[in-house]
Amino acid sequence: MKPVVLQLNPILIPDILARLEAQYTVYRYFEQADKPAFLSEHGASIRGVVTGGHTGITRELMAQLPKLEIVAINGVGTDAVDLAYARERGIQVSATIGALTEDVADLAIGLLMAACRGICAGDRFIRAGHWSKSPTPLAPFPLARQFSGMRIGIIGLGRVGRAVATRAAAFGCPISYTDLQAMDDVPYTFVPELIELAQQSDALIVAAAADKAAGIINRAVLEALGAQGYLINVARGSLVNEPDLLAALEAGTIAGAGLDVFADEPRVPEALFDREDVVLQPHRASATVQTRTRMGEMVLASLADGLAGKRPVGCLTS
Secondary structure, three states: OOOEEEEOOOOOOHHHHHHHHHHOEEEEHHHOOOHHHHHHHHHHHEEEEEEEOOOOEOHHHHHOOOOOOEEEEEOOOOOOEOHHHHHHHOOEEEEOOOOOHHHHHHHHHHHHHHHHHOHHHHHHHHHOOOHHHOOOOOOOOOOOOOOOOOOEEEEOOOHHHHHHHHHHHHOOOOEEEEOOOOOOOOOOEEOOOHHHHHHOOOEEEEOOOOOOOOOOEOHHHHHHHOOOOEEEEOOOHHHEOHHHHHHHHHHOOOOEEEEOOOOEOOEOOHHHOOOOOEEEOOOOOOOOHHHHHHHHHHHHHHHHHHHOOOOOOOEOOO
């Protein structure tokens, strides 16, 4: 008899989904109209859970799965999972650590380029038919900001932060960073205080894996970044105080922003929608076929290891 797995999020790679369903009896929780009735009937048989970083799994749901052994997160976010409760229960929780790094770093640089060069604004200008009505395409736009050579400040020099630094350095950008401590294996400048980092940067890139931090990018940081500075966030929406960011953009305190994550997804502040100085993405930094396939492979491996009593790669609870 195949082990029973509860799937909390859709899986977009057909091959991964097919393999999951071939190896396990899979119940798609997100399709259940009457979830309490479903759990009453099937909860006691479920040994594994597949979920996403944003969805996670609540303590209340885990409590209704008495035979649960492994929660395989198809992502790296853990703030939506009660890890302490999982440890108490002996439930292994794994994440697809490392699989997202290259794509997230790529998008961070892409967002910064798009924001400082006005790429999305130019695209909208052409699509709206305005170019043919203008004597010069530059008429409606101020001159853009050169990306090469910008002073880049990175918040969090983990896997993603380092990958961002490598990419930015290739464009001749001086790199500084802040983290819990200086790192002696990188050639970049450590700046212990966030305010000081903002003052020394033309762009701040938020790459910190700080699930419990909130609002560290606030009015003071944005004022320190200044009217020529850009904010890029590919980490956690909660790290940015969104009212302070909106006020800074409105007042011209900073030059622009590129955002892939938000505090209350999928609800994005509508005040951002009409701003040409902001580039928005729907939390899709890892959304490539290649990365989602790698993530799916890691989820399958974690399920197999967890249900065999082994410690999965990327385990966060043991």
